[in-house]
């Protein structure tokens with residue numbers, strides 16, 4: 001979470017995709033993106049506090065970070081980095097499969113609010129907002145999530 005961003009199909013921004021996925025840091029509003037009234041995406045206070053915590057060699061969410069598989073995967077160099085190492089996008093939350101470690105099919109639609117597919121217009125506005133925030137580079141865009149990306153057609 002110090003140098004990357006994970007955006008779910010419905011605009012939620014969780015604390016990455018392991019145990020932190022249950023912690024929704026905020027939800028992006030497409031209308032606010034359109035009217036350029038959405039708050040900063042890569043430097044909003046909660047994300048800056050996560051970076052600050054790791055810079056001070058402490059865990060922002062001890063009850064989660066201590067169990068988190070991605071703990072230590074990112075690097076923290078600044079409170080306000082201008083390079084996104086991974087932009088993790090969940091194209092679709094829907095899936096026709098039932099992998100044991102994933103979302104239970106009968107609970108899938110109860111656990112998350114729609115939209116279940118990220119619209120192309122939302123994705124474009126997200127990139128435009130990051131450009132407006134003067135993000136210099138997005139090193140990798142990673143399309144994956146709790147659903148089958150190819151169901152977003």
Ligand code: SF4
Pocket residue numbers: 001015016017019020050060061064065066068069070071072
């Ligand atoms: S280590 Fe902590 S801050 Fe980092 S993704 Fe996991 S829960 Fe979130």
